Amino acid sequence: MIKTFNTLFVTMFGIGKLKPIPGTFGSLATVVLLYFLFHIFEINSNLILLGLVVIFIYSFSAVTIHTKDKENKDPGEIVIDEFIGQSIPIYLYEISHGTDKDPNEAVIFYAVCFVLFRYFDIMKPFPVSYFDKKHKNSFGVIMDDVCAGLYVVLSLICFMVLKSYIL
Numbered sequence: 001m002i003k004t005f006n007t008l009f010v011t012m013f014g015i016g017k018l019k020p021i022p023g024t025f026g027s028l029a030t031v032v033l034l035y036f037l038f039h040i041f042e043i044n045s046n047l048i049l050l051g052l053v054v055i056f057i058y059s060f061s062a063v064t065i066h067t068k069d070k071e072n073k074d075p076g077e078i079v080i081d082e083f084i085g086q087s088i089p090i091y092l093y094e095i096s097h098g099t100d101k102d103p104n105e106a107v108i109f110y111a112v113c114f115v116l117f118r119y120f121d122i123m124k125p126f127p128v129s130y131f132d133k134k135h136k137n138s139f140g141v142i143m144d145d146v147c148a149g150l151y152v153v154l155s156l157i158c159f160m161v162l163k164s165y166i167l
Contacts, residue, residue, distance in 0.1 A: 006062045009080060016079035026079025027118055030086040031110045038094050039103045045095050052087050056142070059084060063138035073136045085121065085145030089113045089152040113152055120148035 008014070015029050016022045037043045059080045067073045090113055094101060101109075124132055124144065128151070131144040 003065065006065045009062045010059070010066045010078045012079050012083060016077035022076045022079055023082050023121060024118060026082035027086045027114055027121075030083045031090065031114050034087060034090045034094075035106065035110055038090075038101075039106055045091070048091065048094075052084070052091060055080070056084055059142055060138045063141050067138070073138075074132075074141045078141060081142045081145040082117075082121070084142060085147075085149035086113070086117050088146065088149030089117065089156065092153055093156075112156075116152040116155055117148055120151040121145060124148075125151065 011017055012026050012029060015025050018025045034048075037048055038045070062080065063078060066078065067075070090110060093106075093109055093113070120128060121144075128144045128147045131140045131147060134140065135143065
């Protein structure tokens with residue numbers, strides 16, 4: 001039963017089994033889910049953070065269990081790492097400045113986060129590549145996407161700083 005639960009967890013209830021681009025589908029599902037949680041259901045951001053932290057912590061164990069008897073320790077079907085990495089810039093956007101976000105503005109921002117995250121996850125600049133290549137375990141699987149998510153945050157901060165100087 002725990003193996004079945006872990007498979008559902010790491011594949012985001014089967015999204016990771018969608019071909020040919022499971023990581024992109026996982027990221028897109030994350031964007032849609034977070035939009036609904038923040039803007040449709042208006043769930044408290046502290047409750048969402050608690051959920052994200054629990055998912056982050058449990059994912060290390062779940063990925064380890066899922067890949068225990070597999071040679072490939074980072075199979076494409078594992079997309080919980082995309083969920084974690086994609087959640088970082090979106091969550092930080094939602095809590096920034098302590099103001100309510102316009103749902104239409106959020107759609108644009110979420111789309112930018114999605115594109116940037118996929119870019120950094122696919123291109124794997126350092127340290128994303130370091131975690132991907134040097135840690136062939138659950139830590140590497142998860143941390144390369146955390147770094148990609150942090151690159152998105154850094155890129156958006158740089159853009160906003162440059163924008164403030166230009167305008």
